[in-house]
Structures are given as structure tokens and as C-alpha cells.
Amino acid sequence: MSKYFYDLLPADELARLPYIPTVPEFVEWLEATYADMPAMTDLTSTWTYREFCERIAHRRAFIESLGLPKGANIGVFDRNSADAIELFLAITSAGYTVLMLPSSLPNPAVVGCCARFDLQALFVRDEFKDIAQGAPTRICSSSSTSEAVAPVAKVDKEAPAAIFFTGGTTGAPKGAVLSHRALMRGCYNSIFKPGKVIGVHRYIALLPLSHVFGLIAGTMGCFYTGNLIHTCEDMKATIGKLPVIKPTILIIVPGICDILAGLCKMYGPQFLGGALRLIIAGAANVPPRLVDIFTKLGVEFTFGYGLTEGANLTSANANALEKPTSIGKIYPGQEARIVDGELWIKGDNLFSGYYKDPVNTAAAFSEDGWLKTGDLVRFDDEGFLYITGRIKNLIILPNGENVSPESLEEPFYADPCVRDAMVKEDELNGDKVIAIEILPQMPAFEGKSWDEVVAYMEKLVNRINAGLPSTHRIMKVTVRQEDFKRTGSMKVARN
Amino acid sequence: MTKEEVFEGLKEIFATIKPKLDLDKVTMDSKLVMDLGVDSLSMLLLSLAAEQKFGMQFQPTAKPFETVGEVCDYIVSAVA
Numbered sequence: 001m002s003k004y005f006y007d008l009l010p011a012d013e014l015a016r017l018p019y020i021p022t023v024p025e026f027v028e029w030l031e032a033t034y035a036d037m038p039a040m041t042d043l044t045s046t047w048t049y050r051e052f053c054e055r056i057a058h059r060r061a062f063i064e065s066l067g068l069p070k071g072a073n074i075g076v077f078d079r080n081s082a083d084a085i086e087l088f089l090a091i092t093s094a095g096y097t098v099l100m101l102p103s104s105l106p107n108p109a110v111v112g113c114c115a116r117f118d119l120q121a122l123f124v125r126d127e128f129k130d131i132a133q134g135a136p137t138r139i140c141s142s143s144s145t146s147e148a149v150a151p152v153a154k155v156d157k158e159a160p161a162a163i164f165f166t167g168g169t170t171g172a173p174k175g176a177v178l179s180h181r182a183l184m185r186g187c188y189n190s191i192f193k194p195g196k197v198i199g200v201h202r203y204i205a206l207l208p209l210s211h212v213f214g215l216i217a218g219t220m221g222c223f224y225t226g227n228l229i230h231t232c233e234d235m236k237a238t239i240g241k242l243p244v245i246k247p248t249i250l251i252i253v254p255g256i257c258d259i260l261a262g263l264c265k266m267y268g269p270q271f272l273g274g275a276l277r278l279i280i281a282g283a284a285n286v287p288p289r290l291v292d293i294f295t296k297l298g299v300e301f302t303f304g305y306g307l308t309e310g311a312n313l314t315s316a317n318a319n320a321l322e323k324p325t326s327i328g329k330i331y332p333g334q335e336a337r338i339v340d341g342e343l344w345i346k347g348d349n350l351f352s353g354y355y356k357d358p359v360n361t362a363a364a365f366s367e368d369g370w371l372k373t374g375d376l377v378r379f380d381d382e383g384f385l386y387i388t389g390r391i392k393n394l395i396i397l398p399n400g401e402n403v404s405p406e407s408l409e410e411p412f413y414a415d416p417c418v419r420d421a422m423v424k425e426d427e428l429n430g431d432k433v434i435a436i437e438i439l440p441q442m443p444a445f446e447g448k449s450w451d452e453v454v455a456y457m458e459k460l461v462n463r464i465n466a467g468l469p470s471t472h473r474i475m476k477v478t479v480r481q482e483d484f485k486r487t488g489s490m491k492v493a494r495n
Numbered sequence: 496m497t498k499e500e501v502f503e504g505l506k507e508i509f510a511t512i513k514p515k516l517d518l519d520k521v522t523m524d525s526k527l528v529m530d531l532g533v534d535s536l537s538m539l540l541l542s543l544a545a546e547q548k549f550g551m552q553f554q555p556t557a558k559p560f561e562t563v564g565e566v567c568d569y570i571v572s573a574v575a
Contacts, residue, residue: 235539236553239539265511397534399535428531430532475529475532
């Protein structure tokens with residue numbers, strides 16, 4: 001199985017790219033290996049790998065000056081800026097555990113995260129100061145650095161490196177803890193792309209660093225192979241600058257593929273910059289039509305499958321033209337088996353558990369340590385994997401967001417006028433959206449017309465939407481006059 | 496540029512980015528999210544396409560646009 005991946009890149013390049021099990025060792029290796037090659041740019045400044053690693057060393061000194069115990073959890077609340085990228089590597093290479101918060105989080109969620117994940121410090125973009133107000137932790141500006149430098153820490157590869165939000169294999173939102181070993185195995189797997197990979201690509205950090213696909217496959221994959229990354233503080237502005245940035249590779253979700261396809265249709269393929277040769281799509285179901293669209297534009301299109309609990313990269317398909325519905329082959333360093341139709345995996349890339357959640361952690365693994373992915377799959381004769389269904393109750397949107405229906409339903413149950421609510425995936429004008437069906441508590445509406453009941457529920461949805469990240473908003477509302485179909489225990493039957 | 500002209504231009508963009516949308520049902524009062532299914536990603540495409548079409552720039556607003564008419568008003572004032 002591994003040969004499939006090893007054969008993707010030239011043998012001499014493969015030999016130059018070892019698996020490095022911890023972030024501190026990785027940062028040292030980056031500086032030694034790619035020293036004078038360009039690492040990162042914001043279009044105003046460009047830093048070589050040596051300069052980039054020096055900036056990280058200064059930031060490590062600042063982090064050390066906070067006097068936190070080693071291993072403490074530190075958050076970063078920023079856009080995909082140079083600050084955020086450097087902080088990710090500085091925190092993890094200084095021996096602390098990082099949590100990258102999604103930049104779309106509203107104030108209550110930021111405050112809640114600090115408490116739930118025991119954040120002992122939070123680096124906040126100056127523009128987001130108000131959103132972080134009241135957070136029960138030490139707040140630092142994300143531009144903070146020091147005149148001094150600090151060396152990388154010595155860390156055990158089993159020590160936690162990062163916590164990522166995930167819907168989990170069973171649905172409810174949690175924090176998946178990735179050790180250095182797991183995180184770096186995911187990063188190593190991201191080197192496997194067709195053709196030459198070292199120092200030949202211009203990347204853009206388009207996807208959130210709070211998401212494993214953006215961070216591991218995108219940003220860390222870029223650094224592992226000595227390439228240049230463009231920061232992205234504003235997705236719209238950055239896409240508008242594609243003709244200037246001229247990316248050669250894009251690591252994106254299907255929803256962004258659709259945006260780019262739409263822009264090419266309206267303004268011609270030159271909108272992509274004219275240098276793009278590879279798109280790697282993932283984090284959500286990739287419709288085969290995208291393979292067709294981008295192949296016709298002369299861009300190689302590959303995609304894969306993964307989950308946060310497996311450090312993102314579980315399988316990849318570099319044969320999208322021949323097998324457009326397959327999620328590809330299993331990456332090196334993993335074993336896979338199918339149990340009652342469900343994909344189970346084992347390997348270096350597996351997470352350590354959900355943060356302070358032993359019950360869900362135990363449920364995620366089999367007794368002998370296999371990760372139960374919650375996805376139903378089959379292999380074909382050539383070892384290509386296909387998803388056939390899902391056990392976990394999760395909505396996976398085209399933007400890569402995993403949404404737990406139960407967590408969205410919760411605030412509706414707090415309203416005395418709601419008897420039951422069910423969040424589900426639905427279609428609106430051809431697009432996949434989050435929808436809700438609400439069964440009103442009718443006695444609460446005595447003397448009111450049905451139109452007034454519907455108007456009340458629409459207002460309620462708008463109010464709850466206003467407190468949600470824009471990616472999690474409910475976009476379709478059905479107010480039910482008939483009861484839901486129910487299970488034997490009178491719970492709402494989901495299917 | 497009049498609001499009606501901008502509206503017609505926006506409908507042309509919708510025809511590309513939402514091919515399954517019944518354009519006859521799009522009015523100035525149509526709600527972007529609830530009626531048309533414009534999520535955060537399609538809003539991104541809509542605004543990029545509108546910037547190209549009308550030669551203007553969307554600046555961050557305090558409150559997200561709720562209706563098609565609000566987008567038209569914004570574009571009219573931005574190109575004035």
C-alpha cells in the first residue's frame with residue numbers, strides 16, 4: 001500500500017524527507033534544511049526559513065517569559081496571519097500544547113473554550129480583543145515577541161502538541177488531543193503529492209489553521225517540503241489576488257473549489273493566476289464533477305479522506321480521473337480493517353484521546369486500540385477505498401465543517417415554546433445546508449394563528465443563528481404540525 | 496447606476512452561482528440565507544463576482560446583509 005504513495009514523488013526527494021517525530025526537532029530541521037529558501041510571505045514581507053525560524057525563537061522567548069508550567073495549554077485566536085503561523089510553531093516547539101481557535105468564534109464560545117480547555121494564556125489578534133473580553137485567562141497580543149531568543153524544548157513524542165475541535169466519531173463537539181508523534185505523522189503524510197515537491201510550490205493558507213486539513217495538509221505540508229506559503233487574513237481578498245499570488249497548489253475544501261470554478265466560468269481560467277497545477281481537496285465529500293471541471297482547466301485534481309482523530313490524513317486518491325468516487329488508498333504507517341462495514345484504523349497518526357473526556361475516548365477505540373472511524377467503507381480489488389455510509393451522527397458541510405446536530409438542537413430545547421427539534425442536512429436551491437424541523441409546544445401558543453407560530457420559530461432561529469459561527473447557521477426551517485416519528489423510548493427518530 | 500440595474504446584474508450572478516435557483520422568485524425582499532440559501536461560501540463568491548462586475552469593493556459591515564435589496568443599496572452607494 002505504501003508503494004502507491006512512495007512512487008508519487010521522485011526517489012531522491014523522498015530520501016531527503018524523513019519522518020520527524022516532534023515539532024521542536026522539525027523546526028530545527030527546517031532551519032538547517034531549507035535555510036535560505038523562502039518560507040512565508042504576506043505580500044509585503046517575505047521571510048526565508050532561517051528568518052522564519054529566528055522569529056519563532058523570539059516568540060518562544062516571549063512564551064517562556066510568561067512562566068507557565070511546561071505542557072500548559074495555550075490558545076491562539078487570530079486569522080491565518082504570519083503571527084498565527086509562527087505562534088503555532090513557537091508554542092509547540094517550546095513544549096506547550098496549542099489550541100488554535102476558529103476566527104469566527106463569538107465571545108461566549110471564546111470565553112467557554114478558555115475554561116473548558118484550561119487555557120493558561122490566549123494570544124489574541126488586536127482586532128479581536130473585544131471578542132475575547134472576559135476570557136478567564138491571561139490575554140496577550142498575538143504580535144507579542146521578545147528581544148531574546150529561546151531554544152527549542154526537548155519533548156517526548158507522546159506528549160500532547162495540539163488540541164483540535166472535532167465533531168468526533170460519535171457526534172458531540174470535543175477537543176481531540178494530538179501528540180507530537182501523531183501530528184508529525186500527519187504532516188509527514190502530507191508530503192505525498194504527484195511530481196516534484198521540494199521548493200517548487202507556492203501555497204496559500206486559505207483554510208483555517210484551527211482545522212487539521214488547513215494546518216496539517218496545508219501549512220505544515222508546505223513547510224515539510226520547503227515551499228513558500230502566503231498568509232491569508234481575508235479569504236475574499238486573497239481569492240481576489242490569485243492572479244497576483246499565482247499559486248501552484250491549492251489545498252482546499254469542495255466549497256472553495258466550487259467558488260473557484262464559478263469565478264473561472266465568469267471571468268476565465270486566468271482568474272486562478274495561470275500557474276496552478278495541483279488542487280488537493282478534502283475535509284468533506286468531493287463531488288466527481290469537480291474532478292471533471294478542474295481537469296478541463298488543466299489542473300491535476302486529487303483528494304482524500306481523513307479525520308481529526310487520525311491527524312487528518314488517512315487516505316488519498318491520486319487517480320481521481322480513473323476512480324472519481326474513491327477516497328483512495330490508505331497512507332503509509334497505518335493499518336486498516338473493516339469491522340461490520342466500519343473502517344477501523346491503527347497507526348502513529350492516531351490521537352491520544354478527547355480532552356478530559358474518558359467516556360468518549362473509550363468509545364472511539366476498540367478494546368485492542370483500533371480507532372473506530374464511524375464511516376462505513378468498502379475496498380475494491382486494487383485496494384481503493386469507498387465510503388458507503390456513516391454511523392456517526394454528523395453533518396459534514398462542503399466547507400469542511402463538521403456539525404453535530406445535537407449541539408445545534410440544544411439551545412432550542414431551552415425555549416419553552418419548543419417541544420422537539422431536529423437538525424439535519426437538507427438541500428436549498430441545490431446546495432447542501434443545515435436545516436431544522438421544529439415541533440411547537442402548542443399550548444404555549446393558545447389563541448395565536450399558525451402564521452404567528454411560524455413567525456415565532458423563524459425569529460427564534462434567527463436569534464440562535466446570531467450566536468453561532470457563520471459556518472454553523474441554520475438555513476432552512478420547517479415548523480411541523482405533525483409529531484416526529486419516534487423511537488421506542490419516545491425520542492425523535494433521526495432516520 | 497440604479498438599484499434596478501444592480502438587481503438585474505445580481506440576478507445574472509445568481510444564474511451562475513446558483514444554477515438551480517428559480518430566478519423569477521428572486522425579489523428585492525428575498526432573504527439571502529433563508530430564501531436563497533446563500534451560505535458563507537456562496538456569499539464569498541457572490542461578493543467577489545459583484546466586485547468584478549460592478550467595479551467596487553465590499554468593506555466589512557457591522558451587520559450582515561439580510562436581503563437582496565440591502566446588497567443592491569450597498570452596491571449603488573459604493574459605485575456612486
